[in-house]
Amino acid sequence: MRAAVLAVLLLGVTACGAENANAGGEWKPRGDVRMIVPFAAGGGSDLAGRAVAAALEKAQPGLKVTVENREGGSGAVGYSAMLGKKGNGNYLLATENAILSLPLSGQVSFTRKDFTPVAKLAEDGGILVVKKDSPYKSCSDVVNAAKGGRVSVGMSGAFGVDNVIFTMIEQKAGVKFQRVPFESGGELVPAVLGGQIQIALLNPGEVIGQFRSGDLRGLCVTTDKRYAYPELAGLPTAEEQGIDVSYVQFRGIFAPGGLDGRERAYWEAAAKGVTKTAEFQKWLKDNYLQQSELYGDAFGSYLDQVGTDLEPLLKKSS
Structure with missing residues (x-):
C-alpha cells in the first residue's frame, strides 16, 4: 500500500514538472505571456514592445504574448509592477534607458539587478x-x-x-x-x-x-x-x-528577477530568434533603428557600463 501511494505521488510530481518542459527537459512558459510596457501607448517604447512581442510569437510558434501598458512615474510604475513577478517566467518587460536613469535619479529603490537581462536588440x-x-x-x-x-x-x-x-x-x-x-x-x-x-x-x-x-x-x-x-x-x-x-537609447527585453537557469536559457534563445523575423526587420526599417544585439550576461555587462558612465552626470544634476 505504501509503495502504491509513493508511486502515485511520484507520478504527480512528474506530471506537474512536465507541464513546463518539453521532451528535452527544457522549460517553456505555461499559457500566455505578458509583456509589460512601462510607458503609454503610442510612443517609442510602446512601438518597441509590440514589435518584439509580435516577433517573439513568430520566432516561437505557439507562443502568445499579450502587451500591457503600465505607464506612470516616467516608467517607474511599469518596472515596479515587474518587481512583483519575481520568479515568474511568464512575464517580460520592454526595457530601455530608464532602467538606468531612474535608480540614479533617486526616485526608485530598485536597480537593473532586480530584473533578469534577456536581450538588447536595437538602438535609436x-x-x-x-x-x-x-x-x-x-x-x-x-x-x-x-x-x-x-x-x-x-x-x-x-x-x-x-x-x-x-x-x-x-x-x-x-x-x-x-x-x-x-x-x-x-x-x-x-x-x-x-x-x-x-x-x-x-x-x-x-x-x-x-x-x-x-x-x-x-x-x-x-x-x-x-x-x-x-x-x-x-x-x-x-x-x-x-x-x-x-x-x-537601447531597446531590449527584461524578465523578472529570480528566474532559474532553464527559464533564462529559454528566453535568451527565443530573443535570438526575434531579429531573424520579418516583423522585427520591418519595425527596424519603419522606425529608423539600428540592429544591435547583446544577450544575457553580455547585456547585463553593457547595462553596468552605461550605468557607470551615467552616474556622475545624473548625480551632478540632481
Missing part, C-alpha cells in the same frame, strides 16, 4: 524637433536662445533618455532649459505642434510622419554619426553643430 537616437514656423534652424540656435532666455523642452518621462540628453547639453553648453515632462513620445508630438513646448526630443519613428508632411522640422540628431536612412541623412549631429553630446 534622438532628434531635436520644432514646428515648421519655429525661428530655430539648428541646435546651436536653441542653445544660444537658452543662454539669453527661456526655452521650453518636452521630455518623455522626467528621468528617462530625454532628461539625460538635455542634461548633457546643459552641462556642455552652460545653459538651463525649462523642462515639461510627458508620459510618452506620443504626447510630445501634439504638444510641440500645439505650441505647449518649443522643442521636443523624439525618436525617428515617432516623428517621421510629421517630417514628411512638413509640420515639424529636425534640428540635429544625438547619435555619434548621421543617420544612413535617406530621409534623415541631411540632419547634422549635435557635435557637428558644436555641441559635444552623443547618446542613444
Whole structure:
C-alpha cells in the first residue's frame, strides 16, 4: 500500500514538472505571456514592445504574448509592477534607458539587478524637433536662445533618455532649459505642434510622419554619426553643430528577477530568434533603428557600463 501511494505521488510530481518542459527537459512558459510596457501607448517604447512581442510569437510558434501598458512615474510604475513577478517566467518587460536613469535619479529603490537581462536588440537616437514656423534652424540656435532666455523642452518621462540628453547639453553648453515632462513620445508630438513646448526630443519613428508632411522640422540628431536612412541623412549631429553630446537609447527585453537557469536559457534563445523575423526587420526599417544585439550576461555587462558612465552626470544634476 505504501509503495502504491509513493508511486502515485511520484507520478504527480512528474506530471506537474512536465507541464513546463518539453521532451528535452527544457522549460517553456505555461499559457500566455505578458509583456509589460512601462510607458503609454503610442510612443517609442510602446512601438518597441509590440514589435518584439509580435516577433517573439513568430520566432516561437505557439507562443502568445499579450502587451500591457503600465505607464506612470516616467516608467517607474511599469518596472515596479515587474518587481512583483519575481520568479515568474511568464512575464517580460520592454526595457530601455530608464532602467538606468531612474535608480540614479533617486526616485526608485530598485536597480537593473532586480530584473533578469534577456536581450538588447536595437538602438535609436534622438532628434531635436520644432514646428515648421519655429525661428530655430539648428541646435546651436536653441542653445544660444537658452543662454539669453527661456526655452521650453518636452521630455518623455522626467528621468528617462530625454532628461539625460538635455542634461548633457546643459552641462556642455552652460545653459538651463525649462523642462515639461510627458508620459510618452506620443504626447510630445501634439504638444510641440500645439505650441505647449518649443522643442521636443523624439525618436525617428515617432516623428517621421510629421517630417514628411512638413509640420515639424529636425534640428540635429544625438547619435555619434548621421543617420544612413535617406530621409534623415541631411540632419547634422549635435557635435557637428558644436555641441559635444552623443547618446542613444537601447531597446531590449527584461524578465523578472529570480528566474532559474532553464527559464533564462529559454528566453535568451527565443530573443535570438526575434531579429531573424520579418516583423522585427520591418519595425527596424519603419522606425529608423539600428540592429544591435547583446544577450544575457553580455547585456547585463553593457547595462553596468552605461550605468557607470551615467552616474556622475545624473548625480551632478540632481
